[in-house]
Amino acid sequence: MSGKASGRRTWETVAPIFSRAKVKTKVIVTERAGHAFDVMTSAANNELKSYNGVIAVGGDGFFNEILNGFLLSRHKAPYPPSPSDIVHSDQRSGNSLFRNPNGRVTEATCQNEDHSPLLSNSVYNGTGLANFRTEDGTCNIGQDFEFPLPSEQFRFGIIPAGSTDAIVMCTTGTRDPITSALNIVLGKKVCLDIAQVVRWKTTTASDIEPYVRYAASFAGYGFYGDVIAESEKYRWMGPKRYDYAGTKVFLRRCSYEAEVAYIETESEEANPTVEKGQLFSRLRKRQGPKKSERVVCRTNCGVCNSKSDYMSKRSPCSTPFSSSGTRWLRSKGKFLSVGAAIISNRNERAPDGLVADAHLSDGFLHLLMIRDCPHALYLWHLTQLAKKGGQPLNFEFVEHHKTPAFTFTSFGKQSVWNLDGELFHAHQLSAQVFRGLVSLFASGPEV
Incomplete structure (x- = not known):
């Protein structure tokens, strides 16, 4: 439980529910920042197995602290490829695509197309770090982990007492502590995708030193990172600090030069922007997606409970990039923001979330790249986020890609990310999603 006053008051409200349900x-009341992380890291697996789960009474950042303390010492998986791995693989195989700033996609050329697959199958990647991949691209870590993941019995729960509580909103449909407590005592269960984010370099001059963090809701750069960094100065304002910090950052209007690479999926292959160029893209953007095309995540979601064609081609412990035929697309230019939504991120400021049809457990990230644009257009985009039924992705300067993994390289001096509401400095990073890695005491939103 968060040691803040709101956390204590919330627990006092719901504690009788647990008592009556026996x-x-x-x-455990935390006494400092990082306390929950230390508790989860130091807990013995045998001790954790004696519990049905861990409950966070706090916000998204507090849950992120608990999640990282749990996974960092227990989740064994190969790293995603670094940005330099993608560049070296492009030079060998020539089967990547490059999206230049005017929105068109051009294919990289290579005279020899009979080289090895996109990523090397050796047990070391370009950085000299072991990546645990076998020759068929799958993970060679043993199946009998001391604490198996995903776990059928062990679950996490969140009783909201934070500033935004986006994860609770997406998994229960409401920001109500009593509803969350009832989901816990009734033993409800919903699986949740988790993104593994690996920072390769903190600054341009840094040595390559991989550092791993996990995120359950969102990873954002540019505007998103600047807002969270600015808001740290005004924590005494409570939740209002985000509105104040967001206004200041918006008025500064900073854009950042960066390059993003992401795995092409079947939806990208059928993307008319790639096939017919910028003119068709303009027409499609003006028409906008039909609301009927949105398949929003709900209780007993058919998308989360089924295997997509892409996911069915992967073995249970394989990484998103380990299958043959994987192709990476690259986008380079000046961006106002780059974000990866793991879930829709519904909250009181964005009633439909960043991506209305993002799912809790489909094995994909929603990569959002907002290119540099006039101030008025970016404001229009932000107002669409704040409106129920808005169309924030229906702009020419917005790129939206559904992918299981991506890499990022900043060309600026500073690079600040927002991971589930927590600051994360990274000049180069990679991210991959693990489908249904953890389970929550929830059943999905009903509305």
């Missing part, structure tokens, strides 16, 4: 609890 659910035994062990309450």
